[in-house]
Amino acid sequence: MRYSNEYPEIGNEPDYAVTAPACEVLLDPAQAAELWSETAGSAYSIVEQVNERVSQVQAVSEVLDSMPSPVIPIADAVRFGAVTEGQACRFYRALSDILDNPDYARLALYFPFQLLPEPSWRPDDSDLQTAAVRFAASYRYAWYGLLGVRDVRANFVDGDVMEDAVESGDMERVVKAAHLAPQLVRAGMLSLDEVTALHNSVEEPVLRRSLDEALLGISYDDMKESAVSVEPQYPPAPISENRRKWLEQQRYEQSVSAAAKILAGRVLQNRLPIESVTDSPDVIIEAIYGAVETAAVKSDGSAAALLEQYKGLLFSLFDHDDPTVNERLGSVLRRLRRLNLLEATLLEDKGVYLSDPTGPPSKNLALMQNEITGIKRIIGSMEADPELSGFTYPVMLLGGSRLKGYGEPSSDVDVSVFIKPGTPDSAKQRIRQLLDAVGGIDGQHFEPIEYWLEQAGPGRLAVRDVPEPDLQTADRYWSHMLFGAAWIGDASAISQLQQELLPTYFHDTSASRYGHTERELYLERIEQDLLQYRLMHKGYARHYPTYKLNKTNSLEPTAAVDGASVFWDPGYRQLATGLFVRHVFLPEKPIM
Numbered sequence: 001m002r003y004s005n006e007y008p009e010i011g012n013e014p015d016y017a018v019t020a021p022a023c024e025v026l027l028d029p030a031q032a033a034e035l036w037s038e039t040a041g042s043a044y045s046i047v048e049q050v051n052e053r054v055s056q057v058q059a060v061s062e063v064l065d066s067m068p069s070p071v072i073p074i075a076d077a078v079r080f081g082a083v084t085e086g087q088a089c090r091f092y093r094a095l096s097d098i099l100d101n102p103d104y105a106r107l108a109l110y111f112p113f114q115l116l117p118e119p120s121w122r123p124d125d126s127d128l129q130t131a132a133v134r135f136a137a138s139y140r141y142a143w144y145g146l147l148g149v150r151d152v153r154a155n156f157v158d159g160d161v162m163e164d165a166v167e168s169g170d171m172e173r174v175v176k177a178a179h180l181a182p183q184l185v186r187a188g189m190l191s192l193d194e195v196t197a198l199h200n201s202v203e204e205p206v207l208r209r210s211l212d213e214a215l216l217g218i219s220y221d222d223m224k225e226s227a228v229s230v231e232p233q234y235p236p237a238p239i240s241e242n243r244r245k246w247l248e249q250q251r252y253e254q255s256v257s258a259a260a261k262i263l264a265g266r267v268l269q270n271r272l273p274i275e276s277v278t279d280s281p282d283v284i285i286e287a288i289y290g291a292v293e294t295a296a297v298k299s300d301g302s303a304a305a306l307l308e309q310y311k312g313l314l315f316s317l318f319d320h321d322d323p324t325v326n327e328r329l330g331s332v333l334r335r336l337r338r339l340n341l342l343e344a345t346l347l348e349d350k351g352v353y354l355s356d357p358t359g360p361p362s363k364n365l366a367l368m369q370n371e372i373t374g375i376k377r378i379i380g381s382m383e384a385d386p387e388l389s390g391f392t393y394p395v396m397l398l399g400g401s402r403l404k405g406y407g408e409p410s411s412d413v414d415v416s417v418f419i420k421p422g423t424p425d426s427a428k429q430r431i432r433q434l435l436d437a438v439g440g441i442d443g444q445h446f447e448p449i450e451y452w453l454e455q456a457g458p459g460r461l462a463v464r465d466v467p468e469p470d471l472q473t474a475d476r477y478w479s480h481m482l483f484g485a486a487w488i489g490d491a492s493a494i495s496q497l498q499q500e501l502l503p504t505y506f507h508d509t510s511a512s513r514y515g516h517t518e519r520e521l522y523l524e525r526i527e528q529d530l531l532q533y534r535l536m537h538k539g540y541a542r543h544y545p546t547y548k549l550n551k552t553n554s555l556e557p558t559a560a561v562d563g564a565s566v567f568w569d570p571g572y573r574q575l576a577t578g579l580f581v582r583h584v585f586l587p588e589k590p591i592m
Contacts, residue, residue: 016376016379016380016394016488016489016490016491017487017488017489017490017491017494018365018372018486018487018488019486019487019488019494020360020361020362020486021361021362021399021403021483021484021485021486021487022482022483022484022487022498022502023361023483023484023526023582023583023585024360024361024362025498026050026053026483026585026586026587027050027053027054027057027582028050029047029050029051029054032046032047032050032587033047035495035498035499035502036499036502036503036506046506046587046589049587049588050587052097053581053585055094056094056095056097056098056581057581057582059087059090059091059093059094060091060094060095060577060578060581061578061581061582062087062090062091063083063087063088063091063115064574064577064578066082066083066087067082067083067115067574068080068082070112070114070547070569070570070571070573070574071114071547071570072114073114073115073118074088074114074115074116074117075117075118075121075123078123078128085123085124085125085128086125086128088123088128088131088132089125089127089128089131091131092117092128092131092132092134092135093131093134093135094581095107095111095135095138095139095581096131096134096135096138098581099135099138099139099141099142100138100141102145103519103520103523103586103588104523104580104584104585105142105145105146106146106149106523106524106527106580106584107142107577107580107581107584108139108142108143108146108177108180109146109176109177109180110531110573110576110577110580111139111573111577112570112573112574112577113183113184113186113187113570113573114570115574115577116136116139116184116187116188116189117132117133117135117136118187118188119136119188120188136189139189140189140190143177143180143184143189143190146175146176146177147175147177147178147198147207148175149175149176149177150173150174150175150206151173151174151175151176152171152172152173152174153171153172153173153174154171154172155528155532155533155536156174156176156532156536156565156567157565173206174206174209174210175206175207175210175211176210178207178210178211178213178214179210179213179214180214181195181211181214181215182214182215195211195214195215198211199211199212199215256280256282256283256286257286259280259283259287260283260284260285260286260287260289260290261287261290263283263284263287264286264287264288264290264291264294265291266287267287267288267290267291267306267310268291268294268295268306270309281317281320281322281325281328282324282325282328284313284317285314285317285325285328285329285332286328286332288307288310288313288314288332289332289335289336291306292306292307292310292336292339292341293335293339293545296339296341303339303341304341307336307341307342314329314332314333315350317329318350323410327408327410329350329352330347330352330353330408330542331541331542331543333346333347333350333352334347334352334354334542334543335543335544335545337354338543338544338545339545351409353367353407353408353409355367355402355405355406355407356405357404357405357406357535357539357540357543357575357579358405358575358578358579359405361403361404361405361484361486362486363405364402364403364404364405365398365403365486367402368398368402368403368413370441371398371413371441372398372488374440374441375396375398375415375441375488376488377439378396378438378439378441378446379394379395379396379488379489379490381438381439382394382417382435382438383490385434385438387430387434388431388434388435388438390420391419391420391423391427391431391434392417392418392419392420392431393417393418393420393489393490393493393497394489394490394493395417395418395487395488395489395490395493395494395497396415396416396417396448396487396488396489397414397415397416397449397481397482397485397486397487397488398413398414398415398485398486398487398488399413399414399415399416399480399481399484399485399486400412400413400414401534401535401538401539403484403485403486404484404530404535404539405543406534406535406538406539406540406542406543407534407539408542412444413441414449414481414485415441415446415448415449416448416449416450416451416474416481416485417435417448417449417450417451418451418453418497419431419450419451419452419453420453421453421454421455421461422455423452425466425467428450428466431450432472435448447472448472449472449473449474449478449481450472450473450474451463451474451478451481451482452464452466452473452474453501456504459499459500460500460503460504461497461500461501461504462476462501462504463475463476463478463501463504464476476504476518477518477521477522477525478525479505479522479523479525479526479586480525480526480528480529480530481529482501482502482505483502483505483526483583483586484526484529484530484583503589505519505522505586506586506587506588506589507519507588507589519586519588522586523584523586526583526584526586527580527584530579530580530583530584531576531579531580531584535576536565536566536567536572537565537566540566540569540571540572540575541566544571544572544575545571546566546569546571546572547569547570547571
């Protein structure tokens with residue numbers, strides 16, 4: 001295993017290793033071979049599966065990276081030469097192979113509608129035609145399979161998901177695949193007759209409700225030709241305190257957006273009332289951005305000229321020294337950067353956080369030096385305490401939205417510790433007292449997630465369930481931190497944990513929970529942490545321009561299918577597809 005110590009040492013903390021998240025190791029055949037040696041006689045080795053996924057990532061990435069815009073259909077991109085027919089062929093073959101594995105069928109939820117092959121598309125390359133037809137069949141099969149999957153609705157609306165509510169089954173459920181039906185009808189992947197027949201034959205209440213909501217997104221002209229009537233009457237879901245706060249914030253954002261839209265017109269006409277700046281900096285920031293974004297559609301240089309005119313005003317708003325205003329400014333400046341209208345150095349001069357949600361997570365570790373230093377010092381204190389070192393490994397995990405590339409400098413980090421096998425449950429409070437005594441990270445209080453381990457066989461570790469778990473206690477389904485966080489600590493201890501604990505998540509098992517295999521739940525937790533939660537509900541809009549969805553370009557979702565979420569944004573869906581292919585992956589190995 002190769003360890004990185006490229007990060008500068010600050011102070012006198014021990015020289016601990018800092019390693020990339022395991023999801024990156026799973027895209028490096030050499031590291032995978034070094035960490036997880038194969039059992040003799042294995043027919044389908046971990047390394048072979050890693051090699052296959054690396055090839056799939058390359059085939060998918062070369063098309064996603066070549067698309068001129070997320071709203072352009074792939075047939076047009078091929079026709080105009082932005083994507084070659086060979087690239088498109090490899091793209092669809094790789095995606096078909098992924099979707100044909102039921103473990104990864106959920107990719108269909110995120111796949112951009114613009115990249116679905118139109119039935120009328122007849123490329124010159126016969127291999128591309130064959131690959132597109134096969135992909136359409138694989139996608140349809142995956143979609144039909146997902147009609148049996150019930151997701152937590154809040155995952156796609158506001159991310160207001162509490163673990164205890166999920167455990168007790170109190171969260172409202174939805175069949176999210178059903179919500180895709182209107183878009184799939186428009187794309188020619190489904191016929192309206194199919195959707196109508198499916199709707200009329202369903203009795204299961206969650207799927208029925210989801211199809212009701214989806215059919216509200218199909219036009220009246222289409223609906224009156226079909227034999228279906230949609231009049232859903234359902235009681236409203238209960239609102240938690242977190243959701244109430246989120247709804248209040250949404251209402252405020254809607255008022256800002258409405259005022260900014262009016263003011264943006266004045267910006268375009270060079271009639272900006274300067275006095276409004278002090279009254280509502282939020283509105284002026286969004287108005288300038290909205291005007292520049294509108295001008296950018298013309299591709300005639302007017303957007304750059306407009307931004308040049310108002311750039312000084314935007315930057316002057318940093319002088320207000322208001323954290324909420326600065327966060328909005330940072331978001332707008334990053335979006336302008338994504339539109340190639342600002343140089344990165346201008347953002348850096350203003351201290352605007354520039355990370356990358358699309359690249360490897362370890363790339364963003366360079367922006368987390370204070371946290372790395374704090375964790376190293378904590379591990380040093382843990383090792384120096386005879387009692388605490390008897391309970392814990394000298395290893396910690398560092399995760400969160402900043403590592404994933406879409407957080408703010410003020411965003412919290414997620415940290416975890418590992419409790420050694422044989423530690424009695426009665427020691428929980430004592431361990432927490434000892435951890436609390438070692439200090440915080442970068443001045444922040446320290447409450448790590450605890451992975452309590454047990455010996456699962458010779459050279460094998462597993463996460464064990466602890467009696468009376470709480471929000472600081474991970475169970476074995478918390479795969480997202482194990483594979484999505486960076487590892488910091490003693491190099492030999494990191495190697496031991498990765499070699500003996502992580503393969504637990506590769507084993508094929510028929511054990512189930514909530515009607516799913518354990519492996520499906522491991523993968524789904526990685527997907528949720530990576531693509532839903534903060535990325536979908538905050539992170540994406542901080543870094544990327546969002547595309548206006550309307551009936552003229554057939555992109556609109558309806559409010560009935562949670563239309564306010566960027567889940568429907570073509571840019572988000574393109575990003576999510578790339579992230580899913582790269583990181584929602586666990587090799588599969590039978591238990592020997």
